[in-house]
Amino acid sequence: MSNQSFPTFTDISTLGEFGLIKELTKNNASKHHNTVKSIGDDAAVIGTDDEAMVISTDMLVEGIHFDLMYTPLKHLGYKSVVVNLSDIYAMNAVPTHITVSVAISSKYSLEAMQEFYDGIYTACKMYNIDLVGGDTTSSPKGMIISITAIGQAKKDKIVYRSGAKKGDILCVTGDLGAAYLGLQILEREKQVYLAHPGVQPELDKSQYLIERQLKPEAQRGAIEYFKREKIVPTSMIDVSDGLASELLHICNQSDVGAFIEEGKVPIHPDSELAALEFKLDPITCALHGGEDYELLFTIDEKDLEKIRFMPEVYIIGEITDKTDGIKLHTTGGNMHNITAQGWNHFAE
Amino acid sequence: MSNQSFPTFTDISTLGEFGLIKELTKNNASKHHNTVKSIGDDAAVIGTDDEAMVISTDMLVEGIHFDLMYTPLKHLGYKSVVVNLSDIYAMNAVPTHITVSVAISSKYSLEAMQEFYDGIYTACKMYNIDLVGGDTTSSPKGMIISITAIGQAKKDKIVYRSGAKKGDILCVTGDLGAAYLGLQILEREKQVYLAHPGVQPELDKSQYLIERQLKPEAQRGAIEYFKREKIVPTSMIDVSDGLASELLHICNQSDVGAFIEEGKVPIHPDSELAALEFKLDPITCALHGGEDYELLFTIDEKDLEKIRFMPEVYIIGEITDKTDGIKLHTTGGNMHNITAQGWNHFAE
Numbered sequence: 001m002s003n004q005s006f007p008t009f010t011d012i013s014t015l016g017e018f019g020l021i022k023e024l025t026k027n028n029a030s031k032h033h034n035t036v037k038s039i040g041d042d043a044a045v046i047g048t049d050d051e052a053m054v055i056s057t058d059m060l061v062e063g064i065h066f067d068l069m070y071t072p073l074k075h076l077g078y079k080s081v082v083v084n085l086s087d088i089y090a091m092n093a094v095p096t097h098i099t100v101s102v103a104i105s106s107k108y109s110l111e112a113m114q115e116f117y118d119g120i121y122t123a124c125k126m127y128n129i130d131l132v133g134g135d136t137t138s139s140p141k142g143m144i145i146s147i148t149a150i151g152q153a154k155k156d157k158i159v160y161r162s163g164a165k166k167g168d169i170l171c172v173t174g175d176l177g178a179a180y181l182g183l184q185i186l187e188r189e190k191q192v193y194l195a196h197p198g199v200q201p202e203l204d205k206s207q208y209l210i211e212r213q214l215k216p217e218a219q220r221g222a223i224e225y226f227k228r229e230k231i232v233p234t235s236m237i238d239v240s241d242g243l244a245s246e247l248l249h250i251c252n253q254s255d256v257g258a259f260i261e262e263g264k265v266p267i268h269p270d271s272e273l274a275a276l277e278f279k280l281d282p283i284t285c286a287l288h289g290g291e292d293y294e295l296l297f298t299i300d301e302k303d304l305e306k307i308r309f310m311p312e313v314y315i316i317g318e319i320t321d322k323t324d325g326i327k328l329h330t331t332g333g334n335m336h337n338i339t340a341q342g343w344n345h346f347a348e
Numbered sequence: 349m350s351n352q353s354f355p356t357f358t359d360i361s362t363l364g365e366f367g368l369i370k371e372l373t374k375n376n377a378s379k380h381h382n383t384v385k386s387i388g389d390d391a392a393v394i395g396t397d398d399e400a401m402v403i404s405t406d407m408l409v410e411g412i413h414f415d416l417m418y419t420p421l422k423h424l425g426y427k428s429v430v431v432n433l434s435d436i437y438a439m440n441a442v443p444t445h446i447t448v449s450v451a452i453s454s455k456y457s458l459e460a461m462q463e464f465y466d467g468i469y470t471a472c473k474m475y476n477i478d479l480v481g482g483d484t485t486s487s488p489k490g491m492i493i494s495i496t497a498i499g500q501a502k503k504d505k506i507v508y509r510s511g512a513k514k515g516d517i518l519c520v521t522g523d524l525g526a527a528y529l530g531l532q533i534l535e536r537e538k539q540v541y542l543a544h545p546g547v548q549p550e551l552d553k554s555q556y557l558i559e560r561q562l563k564p565e566a567q568r569g570a571i572e573y574f575k576r577e578k579i580v581p582t583s584m585i586d587v588s589d590g591l592a593s594e595l596l597h598i599c600n601q602s603d604v605g606a607f608i609e610e611g612k613v614p615i616h617p618d619s620e621l622a623a624l625e626f627k628l629d630p631i632t633c634a635l636h637g638g639e640d641y642e643l644l645f646t647i648d649e650k651d652l653e654k655i656r657f658m659p660e661v662y663i664i665g666e667i668t669d670k671t672d673g674i675k676l677h678t679t680g681g682n683m684h685n686i687t688a689q690g691w692n693h694f695a696e
Contacts, residue, residue: 009457009458009459009460010457010458010459011454011457011458012452012454012456012457012458012461013454015458017484017485020458020461020484021484023458023461023462024461024462024465024484025465025479027469028469028479030478030480031472031476031477031478032444032445032476032478034444035445035478035480037480038478038479038480038481039479039480039481039482043481044445044447044480044481046444046445046480046498053401055445055447055480055481055496055498056481057447057449057481057482057483057494057496058449058483059449059450059451059483059485059492059494061451061485061486061487061488061492062488063488064451064485064486064487064488065485096380096382096394097380097383097392097394097403099392099403099405099496101405101406101407101494102407103407103409103412103492104360106359106360106361108360109357109358109359109360110357110358110359110360110363110368110371111357111358112357113360113368113371113372114371114372117372117373121375121376124379128379128380129379130378130379130380130383130386131373131376131386131387132378132383132385132386132387132392132394132403133386133387133391133392133403133404133405134387134405135405135406135407135494136365136368136369136372137365137407137409137412137413138409138412139409139412139492140409140410140411140412140489140490141488141489141490142488142489144407144409144451144487144492144494146405146407146449146483146492146494148403148405148447148496150394150403
């Protein structure tokens with residue numbers, strides 16, 4: 001009798017994006033001495049001189065990352081660039097160049113593509129970026145966008161996720177949860193429209209939230225402030241998957257714990273109201289919402305005075321010992337463990 | 349009475365890929381003085397020092413660029429890397445780093461993705477490349493791959509499409525048309541299989557052609573030879589869309605004419621046989637087939653002796669005055685105009 005067993009396959013939806021990346025890159029050894037930082041941060045770092053090159057790439061898929069029913073193509077172009085620049089800023093680097101690849105079905109008109117590129121060029125102008133290459137091809141279904149951003153930084157000023165240490169102050173550059181709530185509103189109005197095509201969508205009073213979703217900005221000002229004030233954060237990451245998920249990245253890679261004061265987490269009044277409407281807890285939207293593209297960073301205590309003068313910054317907590325865990329101090333005086341509930345595109 | 353007219357939209361399938369790119373990038377001005385070469389060559393060139401960075405990106409879409417029915421995932425990973433490296437070599441640069449983004453449906457297993465990455469890592473090892481970043485996300489349908497390759501070159505050794513001049517010798521690094529014929533064989537066997545699932549595909553005698561299609565190589569050896577022998581081609585491009593299309597790029601960008609001797613164009617004996625079987629003219633496959641990933645380049649007459657000792661090279665023609673046009677001298681003694689019939693993904 002044969003004792004042969006059938007191979008078993010692992011469903012990637014059980015791994016999640018980070019688990020999958022970890023599996024696929026576990027044997028990825030660098031061959032070049034100028035590969036300073038490979039996979040595992042907001043961007044890779046390459047360079048032998050004082051000046052290093054920082055590179056990051058993102059792929060956006062229609063039906064997963066955006067819905068053309070409520071996303072104007074110009075906004076989509078703009079946002080596609082901004083989310084990549086955000087990764088470069090999160091390294092404390094200055095983005096300078098991008099490449100843009102896009103696959104579209106042949107049903108798109110030239111004018112539609114011009115709208116999309118109009119958004120790309122507007123972002124390039126706003127953030128002083130050169131578009132230097134790309135690929136334009138067709139897709140059997142849906143639109144796919146892949147952007148690679150390149151930036152520059154002095155090697156000793158680059159900020160990784162791994163440098164936070166006990167006693168460091170935890171800061172964020174702007175309010176959180178708004179982009180997620182903007183998405184909820186757009187989705188709700190889409191459903192209303194699909195059910196009753198004659199009804200006008202109610203979007204006027206949600207302008208702030210919708211703009212945070214459709215036209216986010218990258219935190220160039222923060223990086224410029226750090227340079228001017230000679231501050232180098234000890235760790236930094238951009239908030240694309242939600243505050244909780246990003247804080248876990250910093251804590252895991254820095255081998256530390258942290259706490260966040262619920263009352264200190266900046267939430268816009270419009271977000272508070274919208275959360276109420278959707279019967280959601282505002283802090284949950286801030287912790288797990290994602291797509292805010294603010295910067296979450298830690299600084300050494302000695303830089304606290306300098307940070308107080310930063311035009312847009314909120315001190316939301318502190319880095320602690322690893323054994324203290326990763327906690328939320330609620331306004332009610334309770335302590336909760338913070339766990340990741342960020343996007344898992346592979347879960348259904 | 350209103351005199352309003354309805355807007356008319358331009359169907360992108362009437363423009364083709366190059367027409368579309370031209371339209372979308374016509375106002376793309378560079379803001380950074382270190383942007384040496386932007387859109388319009390095999391890769392972009394960035395850098396203020398003697399040493400410049402060369403960057404290229406490609407997007408591959410299932411159902412357009414590859415068919416998973418006959419493409420093993422490992423080969424797909426390998427080829428995805430190679431086609432990008434080919435663009436870097438075509439600038440006379442040495443590729444050093446890549447980023448890989450991939451969108452897949454959640455139905456893929458971890459093991460399938462490991463196969464794909466196995467091919468990526470095999471190519472990285474073969475060509476001495478570091479994989480430094482990327483994005484892994486889901487797709488509602490089909491697999492999409494986007495790879496960005498980064499390379500280095502001395503700025504004065506970078507070869508563009510625009511440097512060919514009258515009297516230069518036109519060369520190619522290997523035989524042409526085989527990848528296209530390999531694809532025809534795979535497509536034929538797929539149709540046979542779909543009609544009669546029990547029949548074993550006849551692929552053994554087509555091994556060379558199928559390998560040229562499924563596992564192409566980039567021309568690293570040519571670039572190393574140029575460096576060793578101190579040759580700098582006057583222009584260069586990689587053959588991804590077919591000899592005719594690439595020659596037209598060189599002639600248009602260099603503002604010259606050219607002729608090719610039909611009898612000198614290298615065609616593998618297996619390609620000759622397969623072309624016969626498919627009732628195709630072998631020279632047509634070489635001119636318009638694409639995906640050979642050989643290098644087409646021009647050298648100054650003074651380098652002719654050095655080129656004769658190159659391990660793999662074929663002299664196929666000469667650069668002429670622009671007014672002489674772009675011609676094929678057939679073995680029968682006729683002259684034909686060479687026109688582009690390369691891939692147009694947007695045509696249906």
